[in-house]
Structure formats: structure tokens, C-alpha cells
Amino acid sequence: MLIEFRVTNFRSFKDEQKFSLVRGTGDELLASNSFTANDANQMPLLRSxxxxxxxxxxxxxxxKALRAMKKIVMESALKGQRGDRLSVEPYRLSRATKDKPSEFxxxxxxxxxxxxxGFSVTSQRVEDEWLFAFPKKRQQVWFQRAWNSETDSYEWDIGNQLIGKKQVWQTSTRSNALFLSTAVQLNSEQLKPVFDWFRKTLRLAQVGGWDSGYTADLCENEESKSRVMEFxxxxxxxxxDISIERTPFNPADHLPNxxxxxxxxxxxxxxxxxxxxxxQTIHLDEDDNPVIFDMKKDESDGTQKLFGFAGPWLDALENGYVLFIDELHGNLHPELVRFLVGLFNNSETNPNNxxxxxxxxxxxxxxxxCFRRDQIWFCEKSTETGSQLYSLFDIRGVIKDRSNLALAYLSGRYGALPFVRDLNLQ
Structure with missing residues (x-):
């Protein structure tokens, strides 16, 4: 379950931006769109x-900021070598930030x-890294590291609550690798849930969603295929019906000349x-005879996209994953977008939160x-401050249950609209 994400000095984000899934005040859509977390604090969170x-x-x-954070967690210790550069892109339109670390x-x-x-990194090294845990409401410092440019070394604070071969993990951590990732690779069981949250729970899709491969794999099992068909x-x-035909890869057949x-x-x-x-998709003709279609050649872009969504969507709802998707609406009818979102904003179809x-x-x-006010966010960009994230919940004058949000947004009341000018071709 995600509570909050912060990013500073990454691509178009100059200053720190905070995105939160903590439920605000107000009882609108309380049972369907929010839930109580299963941690010691019983925190009220949002489903979407x-x-x-x-x-x-x-x-x-x-x-992309979330993707960059996940990639560094996943790959810095396992795939990187000493001297390899880290994949970060600081805000480049300011002299004050272009050489500073990006922070996540x-x-x-x-x-x-x-x-x-969290951690702050440049392309050369990890500048800071920290992990706090709250197993019994009170904060525990499990570890912190900070680069000291004067001594050209790290200052470490590893708490007593972190158990295991801490000295081995510390000395094994390269300057361009995370301590978290290094310790997990060296068999820290205590840190594994943190690492696995990024590896398993956090799911990120590109623009257009997912390809059809994962859903196709599900369709080779009859029970899983029935769930996809119901979706x-x-x-x-x-x-x-759906049929999956497997063929060995052959460059002559599968790559263009x-x-x-x-x-x-x-x-x-x-x-x-x-x-x-x-x-292959199967449709019945007027005499109830099966007719075979090719998914890529014969089905619409929307059908292909929805089929690609089916597997990850069902998987997330079953396992309580956190999905991030860019431009969900592409090639989908508004009612299908409403359908997809509604599966999350429903305690019956989303029992695992x-x-x-x-x-x-x-x-x-x-x-x-469809949404509570705290579920609606806006993003806009200025030449002075870069991209800014803010919630509708923080905008004054939005009347609960009565405001026409779409009309107010399109009229410019909440900002985050393109400023379109007249085109002069002369």
C-alpha cells in the first residue's frame, strides 16, 4: 500500500513535490473509495x-520518477559495477539544480x-540514503548514510533494530549502489519486505498500458482464462473465446526484411x-459456428489495449498491488475508463485494497x-518553478457533492490547462 511519494530535482520537477494517498476529511464515497490500512496506525488511505x-x-x-526510483532499487547492486553511472536526470533549466542530486x-x-x-543520487553516486520503520507506531531508524565531501567517505548510522551482518553489508556497498539493495543481495531477511515492495507490489505501465504477453500467459490456464473472459x-x-498458439521464434518469419x-x-x-x-479471438457467426480472428490484425486498438490490461488488472486486484498508468484513457471509451477505475473503487471487487x-x-x-476530492490531482508547469502537483482537496471553494468539477476544470478554475494561443501564419 502506498501512502506517499516525494520527488525533488528530477526532469521537470525542480522543487519538492508530494503526492499522497492519505484520505482527507469528508465522508463522501467513504466505504467504496477508501480503506483503513493494516499497519499499527490504522491509517485511512485511498484506493485510487x-x-x-x-x-x-x-x-x-x-x-518516470517512480520508475527511476524502482530501477535504482532493483539494479544498482545487482547489475551495476563500480564506476557505472546512475539513471537520473536533474532539472536542467536552473543553474542551482542541474548539478545537484535528485531525491526520491x-x-x-x-x-x-x-x-x-528514500535516497538522493547524482549520476556518479548515492549522496544520501535512509530507512525508517514504524512497526509499533514509533519511528525506528534502521539505517542512514550521508556522503561527506570533505573526507570523501560516508557517515553511517545503522540502528540497533536492524539485525544481521551489518558491517559486511556496509563495506560491500559501492558508492553507486544502494545499501538496501546490497544488503538484500547479501541475504538480509529483515530488509527483504522493503525491497520486495518495489519489486513486486509497485507496478508501472508505459503509455498505452501493457502488451498482451502477460494476459496471454494467463489464458493458457483454464481457470485463469475464465477470469480473463469474465473481465x-x-x-x-x-x-x-481465446486461443493461444505458441511458435518458436524464427527471424525469417517474425522480423521484417x-x-x-x-x-x-x-x-x-x-x-x-x-x-x-x-x-486468436473466437467469435460465433450467425449459425453459432466459431470464426477465428487474429488479435493484432483483426481486433480494434481498444480491444487489444483492454486485453493487455486484463491480466495486470486482475493480478493487482487479487494481490493488492499498486498500479501506476500513464494516459489510461488512450483508445478507450469513457465508459470503459469508468469501468476500470470502478473495479478499484469497490470493496467487493477490490477486497485486498x-x-x-x-x-x-x-x-x-x-x-x-466517481471520486472524492482528495483523489483528484492536477499537474501544471511554470518556467520559474517547474512542474507542480496539487490536489483538488487543497483548493478552496469546491463544494462537496455539488460542484461540477469537469466544467470548473475546463473553464480554468483549477489551473492545469493548456494555454492555447491564436496561430498567426503570416
Whole structure:
């Protein structure tokens, strides 16, 4: 369960920006759209949030910040070598920030314990790293490290509550790797829930969602396929059955002839000895005879996108994952967007309190019938301060249950709209 995420000095974010899934005051949609966390503090949290804003406002960069944090957690100790550069991009439109570290911090609940974990990094090294745990409401400092440029070394504070081979983990941690990731690779069981939250629970999709591979894998099991089919039927997708055909990868059959040879060789090496899935949909004709269609060639972009969503969506709802999706609305009818969001904002379809955060331009769901005010966020960008994130809950004058949010947003009342000028071609 995600509680809060903070980012500073990353891409279009100059100053610290805070995104929160903590429920605010107000009893609107209380039972459906919010829940009580299973940690010691019994924190009230939200099941979903939508982020609105014009193109190039920073919505995608917000997701890229989470992706950058997850990548560094996943790869800095396992894949990196001494001297390798870290994948961060500071805010480059200010002399004060372009050479400063980017900072990320996530507060979340894993296995019933609240954690506050973060780090600041440049492309050369980790500048700071910290982890606080709250197993019994009170804060415990599990570890902190900070780079001292005068001594060219780290200052460490490793708390007594962290057990294990702490000295080994400390001396094994490279300057361009995280202590968290290094300790887990060296068998720290205590830190594994923190690492696994990033590895398993936090799920990030690119623009357009997911490809169809994961859902196709589910369809090879009859029980899982029945769940996928029920998902598609509930979304009013008229498919009677799905068939998955596996074929060995063959460059001559699966790669275009005009592809450059170096690229062709690289892809061929990556897919060597792998099986490719051909997804076929089955429709019944007027005489109830099955007719086979090819998913990629014959089905609409919206159907393909929804099929790709089916597996991750069902997986998240079953396991309580946290999904972040950029531009959820693309190629989908507004009612399908409402359907997808509604599966999260429902205690019956979301019994394990999965969370969904998505950016969108779809204003038909910008309504207090769909969302609480604290579930609606805006992102806008200025030349002085970079991208800014703020919640509708913090804007004065929004009347609970009565304001027409979509109309007010499109009229400019909440900001985060494109400023379109007249085009002069003379």
C-alpha cells in the first residue's frame, strides 16, 4: 500500500513535490473509495487517484520518477559495477539544480509495517540514503548514510533494530549502489519486505498500458482464462473465446526484411530459443459456428489495449498491488475508463485494497460521483518553478457533492490547462 511519494530535482520537477494517498476529511464515497490500512496506525488511505494536466506539464515525469526510483532499487547492486553511472536526470533549466542530486522518497506499508525509504543520487553516486520503520507506531531508524565531501567517505548510522551482518553489508556497498539493495543481495531477511515492495507490489505501465504477453500467459490456464473472459465480458467486449498458439521464434518469419541487419541480429539474439504467442479471438457467426480472428490484425486498438490490461488488472486486484498508468484513457471509451477505475473503487471487487494511480485527459469521470476530492490531482508547469502537483482537496471553494468539477476544470478554475494561443501564419 502506498501512502506517499516525494520527488525533488528530477526532469521537470525542480522543487519538492508530494503526492499522497492519505484520505482527507469528508465522508463522501467513504466505504467504496477508501480503506483503513493494516499497519499499527490504522491509517485511512485511498484506493485510487487521477492526475489531470495539459501535455508537457509533468504528468509522465511523475511516473518516470517512480520508475527511476524502482530501477535504482532493483539494479544498482545487482547489475551495476563500480564506476557505472546512475539513471537520473536533474532539472536542467536552473543553474542551482542541474548539478545537484535528485531525491526520491516513498512511504508505504509492506507486510503490516509502515516504512519511509528514500535516497538522493547524482549520476556518479548515492549522496544520501535512509530507512525508517514504524512497526509499533514509533519511528525506528534502521539505517542512514550521508556522503561527506570533505573526507570523501560516508557517515553511517545503522540502528540497533536492524539485525544481521551489518558491517559486511556496509563495506560491500559501492558508492553507486544502494545499501538496501546490497544488503538484500547479501541475504538480509529483515530488509527483504522493503525491497520486495518495489519489486513486486509497485507496478508501472508505459503509455498505452501493457502488451498482451502477460494476459496471454494467463489464458493458457483454464481457470485463469475464465477470469480473463469474465473481465472482457464485463467490459462489453464481444469475444466468445481465446486461443493461444505458441511458435518458436524464427527471424525469417517474425522480423521484417527491411529491418537493419545490426538491429535484426540483436533482436534475434534476445529472442533465440523463445516461444512467441499468437493470440486468436473466437467469435460465433450467425449459425453459432466459431470464426477465428487474429488479435493484432483483426481486433480494434481498444480491444487489444483492454486485453493487455486484463491480466495486470486482475493480478493487482487479487494481490493488492499498486498500479501506476500513464494516459489510461488512450483508445478507450469513457465508459470503459469508468469501468476500470470502478473495479478499484469497490470493496467487493477490490477486497485486498489494491491502489490505482493514473494520468488522464478524460473529464467525463471528473465527477464527485466517481471520486472524492482528495483523489483528484492536477499537474501544471511554470518556467520559474517547474512542474507542480496539487490536489483538488487543497483548493478552496469546491463544494462537496455539488460542484461540477469537469466544467470548473475546463473553464480554468483549477489551473492545469493548456494555454492555447491564436496561430498567426503570416
Amino acid at each position: 487517484a487521477a492526475i489531470y494536466g495539459p501535455n508537457a506539464s509533468g504528468k509522465s515525469n511523475f511516473l 522518497e516513498a512511504t508505504f506499508i509492506a507486510e503490516g509495517i509502515r516504512y519511509q525509504y 472482457l465480458r464485463a467490459a462489453d467486449i464481444a469475444i466468445d 527491411d529491418m537493419p541487419d545490426p538491429l535484426k541480429e540483436m533482436i534475434a539474439e534476445e529472442l533465440k530459443d523463445k516461444q512467441l504467442a499468437r493470440i 489494491a491502489q490505482l494511480v493514473f494520468s488522464t485527459h478524460e473529464t467525463s469521470i471528473l465527477s464527485q460521483k
